[in-house]
Amino acid sequence: MPSPAQTEAVRPHPVQYSRQGRVGVIAVDYPPVNAIGHGVRSGLVEALESGLADDGADALLIVCAGRSFMAGADIREFGKPSAPPTLPEVVARLDDATKPVIAAIHGTALGGGLEVALACHVRVALKSAKLGLPEVKLGLLPGAGGTQRLPRLIGAARALDMILSGDPVGAEEALALGLVDAVEDGTSPLEAGLRAAERLLADGRLPQPVSARADRLTGTDPALFTAKRAELAKRQPHLFSPHRIVDAVEAAVTLPFADGAARERELFLACMDSPQRAGLIHAFFAEREVAKVPGLPADTATRDVRKVGVVGAGTMGGGIAMCFANAGIPVVLLDSAREGLDRGIAAIRANYEATARKGRLTAEQAEERMASIHPTLSYADLADSDLVVEAAFESMEVKRAIFRTLDETCKPGAILATNTSTLDVDAIAAATGRPQDVLGMHFFSPANVMRLLEVVRGARTSDTVLATAMGLARRIGKVGVAVGVCHGFVGNRILHQRGRESMALVEEGASPEQVDRVLTGFGFPLGHFAMTDLAGIDVGWRIREERRKAGDPEAEAPDWLDTLAERGRHGQKTAAGVYRYEPGSRTPIPDPEVAAAIGEDRRRRGITPRPVTDEEIRERCLYAMVNEAAKILEEGIAARPVDIDAIWLHGYGFPSWRGGLLFWANREGLGRIAETVQRYHRDIGGPQWRPSALLLQCAATGRPIGC
Numbered sequence: 001m002p003s004p005a006q007t008e009a010v011r012p013h014p015v016q017y018s019r020q021g022r023v024g025v026i027a028v029d030y031p032p033v034n035a036i037g038h039g040v041r042s043g044l045v046e047a048l049e050s051g052l053a054d055d056g057a058d059a060l061l062i063v064c065a066g067r068s069f070m071a072g073a074d075i076r077e078f079g080k081p082s083a084p085p086t087l088p089e090v091v092a093r094l095d096d097a098t099k100p101v102i103a104a105i106h107g108t109a110l111g112g113g114l115e116v117a118l119a120c121h122v123r124v125a126l127k128s129a130k131l132g133l134p135e136v137k138l139g140l141l142p143g144a145g146g147t148q149r150l151p152r153l154i155g156a157a158r159a160l161d162m163i164l165s166g167d168p169v170g171a172e173e174a175l176a177l178g179l180v181d182a183v184e185d186g187t188s189p190l191e192a193g194l195r196a197a198e199r200l201l202a203d204g205r206l207p208q209p210v211s212a213r214a215d216r217l218t219g220t221d222p223a224l225f226t227a228k229r230a231e232l233a234k235r236q237p238h239l240f241s242p243h244r245i246v247d248a249v250e251a252a253v254t255l256p257f258a259d260g261a262a263r264e265r266e267l268f269l270a271c272m273d274s275p276q277r278a279g280l281i282h283a284f285f286a287e288r289e290v291a292k293v294p295g296l297p298a299d300t301a302t303r304d305v306r307k308v309g310v311v312g313a314g315t316m317g318g319g320i321a322m323c324f325a326n327a328g329i330p331v332v333l334l335d336s337a338r339e340g341l342d343r344g345i346a347a348i349r350a351n352y353e354a355t356a357r358k359g360r361l362t363a364e365q366a367e368e369r370m371a372s373i374h375p376t377l378s379y380a381d382l383a384d385s386d387l388v389v390e391a392a393f394e395s396m397e398v399k400r401a402i403f404r405t406l407d408e409t410c411k412p413g414a415i416l417a418t419n420t421s422t423l424d425v426d427a428i429a430a431a432t433g434r435p436q437d438v439l440g441m442h443f444f445s446p447a448n449v450m451r452l453l454e455v456v457r458g459a460r461t462s463d464t465v466l467a468t469a470m471g472l473a474r475r476i477g478k479v480g481v482a483v484g485v486c487h488g489f490v491g492n493r494i495l496h497q498r499g500r501e502s503m504a505l506v507e508e509g510a511s512p513e514q515v516d517r518v519l520t521g522f523g524f525p526l527g528h529f530a531m532t533d534l535a536g537i538d539v540g541w542r543i544r545e546e547r548r549k550a551g552d553p554e555a556e557a558p559d560w561l562d563t564l565a566e567r568g569r570h571g572q573k574t575a576a577g578v579y580r581y582e583p584g585s586r587t588p589i590p591d592p593e594v595a596a597a598i599g600e601d602r603r604r605r606g607i608t609p610r611p612v613t614d615e616e617i618r619e620r621c622l623y624a625m626v627n628e629a630a631k632i633l634e635e636g637i638a639a640r641p642v643d644i645d646a647i648w649l650h651g652y653g654f655p656s657w658r659g660g661l662l663f664w665a666n667r668e669g670l671g672r673i674a675e676t677v678q679r680y681h682r683d684i685g686g687p688q689w690r691p692s693a694l695l696l697q698c699a700a701t702g703r704p705i706g707c
């Protein structure tokens with residue numbers, strides 16, 4: 001086996017220079033996405049020098065191999081010392097080139113990749129290409145001239161929008177904006193680039209570099225920047241880099257190019273040093289890492305999924321059906337009653353029509369998706385489905401009956417999945433004669449929007465079935481995370497801790513709005529009680545009522561939330577829940593009626609309210625979650641901290657700039673968390689505060705959790 005050094009030696013250089021006629025071709029080949037690591041940077045400079053020195057080359061062409069143009073700087077190098085040449089040095093050399101340089105773009109030209117293209121004299125893109133500056137999503141700003149050159153090409157207002165959103169534009173839009181000079185279809189990037197070179201040479205002039213152009217900047221209204229700053233302060237108060245992006249684009253308008261570029265560098269380095277950058281990059285890699293399930297080889301055989309059945313046409317079932325229809329997979333949607341089926345189909349239609357009205361789908365696409373969902377009342381119509389997802393009422397009895405029927409009806413090899421959020425997947429699998437083909441696919445509401453999919457592996461689920469579900473998650477645009485069986489799996493089990501502490505804190509003296517303010521101050525989009533209103537208070541109340549009526553000894557006694565539900569305050573849908581809502585508004589407004597209900601509840605329980613500090617709320621809500629997450633790791637329900645991070649990022653709105661629950665916990669300090677958990681265990685007690693052995697061990701050894 002070759003040593004790493006030998007392997008390095010035989011690997012071809014990622015950038016090669018060659019000549020085709022009068023055009024010097026600089027070819028980048030650095031799989032999988034031509035990220036601009038050190039080898040690519042130095043290779044670009046060397047190839048450029050070769051091209052400039054080559055008397056036979058009158059124009060130079062940058063083109064990339066594989067599926068994409070350069071997809072940006074090599075993110076894996078961030079946080080480490082940058083070896084020269086830096087990317088700004090590379091683009092400065094392009095800017096100074098004495099021969100015209102053309103970028104031929106296919107796939108994605110993102111971040112530093114687009115910045116290289118912006119420093120070329122001419123850009124040509126294939127019709128399918130996408131171009132963007134997504135640095136903001138990593139807590140950064142474009143740091144190789146992007147904030148200075150893009151406004152010079154497309155104007156400051158549009159550039160600001162593109163850089164702040166981080167979303168790419170398609171080639172046709174890029175052409176309309178003036179970001180590219182030509183779009184070609186049905187050809188290779190090399191051919192498109194060579195044709196652009198021919199046109200350029202026929203013209204005989206060296207086009208002005210973008211840095212020297214200023215016409216699109218003249219007349220920029222300075223109020224643009226004031227307005228953007230005000231908007232950001234309101235909409236993204238926690239984020240660091242968007243505010244620096246406004247500063248950098250403003251510098252493009254107010255300063256000469258060289259000074260603007262220097263200002264951009266300064267701001268870029270400030271973003272690079274910010275903890276938000278580290279958090280967002282952890283979140284980027286977490287999303288990709290969870291796809292690689294420990295112990296499940298990447299080459300595990302999978303089954304073809306060409307047709308899917310969904311059982312239950314309620315809100316969840318309808319949303320799940322849409323996920324598959326959106327990915328072009330035909331769906332059979334089954335409900336036991338005509339009325340429920342018709343209501344479910346009508347809700348799906350209304351959803352697609354609303355999306356079409358917003359311009360995110362054409363009317364034709366909406367119809368196509370509707371046509372790929374076939375409603376039925378008969379299980380026989382599921383016989384040829386490759387996968388069936390059950391999304392029926394959350395009752396073991398109901399689900400086991402459905403699985404018995406599915407086992408009798410579905411073809412051999414069909415995968416049977418349950419969307420249960422709490423029940424034992426193994427007990428459901430045991431209702432069938434094929435437990436190896438059964439697993440949980442836990443979607444999050446609204447299923448067609450939320451990206452998380454917990455893929456619950458039962459004790460007997462086969463590797464093939466697990467690998468198929470993980471692959472399918474990616475195919476339908478979800479972040480699939482493999483988890484084991486326990487009550488609430490990973491996400492809801494941790495959420496339960498936060499919910500219980502939130503309720504206890506209110507009982508002791510905090511108000512719901514104080515708890516929510518602390519949680520939104522931490523960066524959650526909604527506090528616990530605003531989220532309860534969104535989900536519907538009646539849902540939890542019905543479950544608790546059933547348990548109480550059934551005489552469940554562990555059922556909690558009715559509390560003030562139950563009182564609200566009994567009074568018909570079901571949350572946002574009834575314009576009153578923990579908060580009240582003005583007609584048509586989702587803004588929660590504290591309500592004296594709720595404060596009175598809480599007061600009554602405290603009196604009934606003999607509790608004298610005490611002042612609760614924001615710090616106590618923060619600790620009790622968040623540290624209880626970390627302690628539970630550590631127990632989940634101990635039990636092997638989640639394989640790695642990164643799995644828990646991804647679940648909370650994609651299913652529960654954990655602030656991505658904090659990296660994820662356990663990434664954040666490591667930064668917060670496991671010693672501090674463990675000490676506080678032990679203190680609450682002494683003072684409050686209860687199994688929830690029993691410290692996790694793993695947490696204590698990490699705190700004692702100073703190791704990050706999971707390492």
Ligand code: 3HC
Nearest residue numbers: 033035071072073074075076110111112134142143144288
């Ligand atoms: N650096 C290092 N690795 C990268 C990378 C990058 N810029 N972009 C992608 N990768 C890696 C991924 O981690 C993944 O690795 P793995 O196979 O080991 O898990 C592999 O490439 C394939 O990536 P995806 O699974 O994401 O493949 P997709 O085809 O789904 O998506 C993509 C491709 C659209 C390019 C997507 O990977 C992406 O959005 N990448 C990030 C692009 C980006 O943010 N660029 C800006 C970087 S910051 C910058 O340029 C700073 C500059 O201004 C100075």
